[in-house]
Amino acid sequence: MHVAQKVCSGFGKRHASKQLSRCGKNASEMRHHRLIRATKQARQQMEAFEFDAELWLYPGRGGWHFVTLPRGVALQIKFLAEPGKRGCGSEAVIARTGKTEWTTSIFPDKASGSFLLPVKADVRRKEKLTAGQTIRIVLMQDRSR
Known part of the structure; x- marks a missing residue:
């Protein structure tokens, strides 16, 4: 044969x-x-993920603030991600905390095996957020970008 x-x-x-x-x-x-x-x-399917996580300050220059996604959420996003669509393994997302919503990207973090969500200064100011606070995040993959 x-x-x-x-x-x-x-x-x-x-x-x-x-x-x-x-x-x-x-x-x-x-x-x-x-x-x-x-x-x-x-x-x-545009699945929304809701979780609580600590806001932390990056120790380098620039004053960047991040939230590390829970591992379970990160695994689901990795499964749902379209391979090779964006560079460096980043994923476009729509994030919300409190009444403030913004578009950004999450980035893979080798140290945690998860993704990092940058929280913009404007968002922190509007919601009165500071490093060390535990905040509620609603996250959805942004298929429009």
């Missing part, structure tokens, strides 16, 4: 399959396509 080369419409990769079904796809390839479809559907 010869090995058939098929092009996968999900990723544009070639698959070698020895046993093809009547429709031209073997069971493994059909599972692969179902997984691609399920992943695309999950990514299209």
